[in-house]
Amino acid sequence: MTFSPMLPQKSCALRVMPQPSDANVHGDVFGGWIMAQVDIAGSIPASRRANGRVATVAVNSFVFKQPVFVGDLLSFYAEIVKTGNTSITVDVEVFAQRMSLSEEVVKVTEATLTYVATDRDRRPRKLPELG
Numbered sequence: 757m758t759f760s761p762m763l764p765q766k767s768c769a770l771r772v773m774p775q776p777s778d779a780n781v782h783g784d785v786f787g788g789w790i791m792a793q794v795d796i797a798g799s800i801p802a803s804r805r806a807n808g809r810v811a812t813v814a815v816n817s818f819v820f821k822q823p824v825f826v827g828d829l830l831s832f833y834a835e836i837v838k839t840g841n842t843s844i845t846v847d848v849e850v851f852a853q854r855m856s857l858s859e860e861v862v863k864v865t866e867a868t869l870t871y872v873a874t875d876r877d878r879r880p881r882k883l884p885e886l887g
C-alpha cells in the first residue's frame with residue numbers, strides 16, 4: 757500500500773478503510789461512522805497527554821467537507837491545540853486517498869473535540885505536569 761506525498765508530513769494518529777457495512781445504499785460512508793473514528797483518533801494524543809483515561813466532553817465543531825466512499829484510505833491527523841486544568845482540546849483532520857491506489861488525496865472532514873482526563877471514578881482529574 758502506498759501513501760501519497762500529498763498527505764501532511766505530520767504524524768498520523770489512525771488509518772482505516774471503510775467497508776461496505778459502513779455505508780448507505782448509495783455507497784457513501786455514514787457520517788456517524790466517520791465521527792466515531794474521529795473520536796478515536798482525537799483520543800489518542802489526548803490519552804497520551806493525560807497519561808491515562810479520558811472522556812469526550814464536547815464536539816466543538818465538525819465539518820464534512822467531501823463525501824467518503826467505501827474503499828477510500830482514510831488518514832486521521834490529530835493535534836492538541838489547547839490544554840486546561842483537566843481538559844485537552846484536539847483538532848482532527850481527515851484525508852481520503854481515493855480507492856487507496858490512486859494518488860488523489862482530498863480533505864474530507866475537520867473537527868475539534870474536547871476530552872477530559874478522568875480518574876477511576878470517572879471524575880475529572882488534573883493533567884500531569886509536562887516533562
Ligand SMILES: CC(C)(COP(=O)(O)OP(=O)(O)OC[C@H]1O[C@@H](n2cnc3c(N)ncnc32)[C@H](O)[C@@H]1OP(=O)(O)O)[C@@H](O)C(=O)NCCC(=O)NCCS
Nearest residue numbers: 811812813814839840841842843844870872874878879880
Ligand atoms: C467528562 C466529565 C467527567 C466532566 O465532568 P464535569 O463535572 O462536567 O467537569 P467540569 O465541569 O469540572 O469540567 C471539566 C473540564 O471540561 C471542560 N468542559 C466542560 N464542558 C465543556 C464543553 N461543553 N466544552 C468544552 N469544554 C468543556 C471544562 O472547561 C473543564 O476544563 P478545565 O478543567 O481544563 O478547565 C462528565 O461531563 C462526563 O462524564 N461526561 C460524559 C462523558 C462521556 O461519556 N463521553 C462519551 C460520549 S457518550
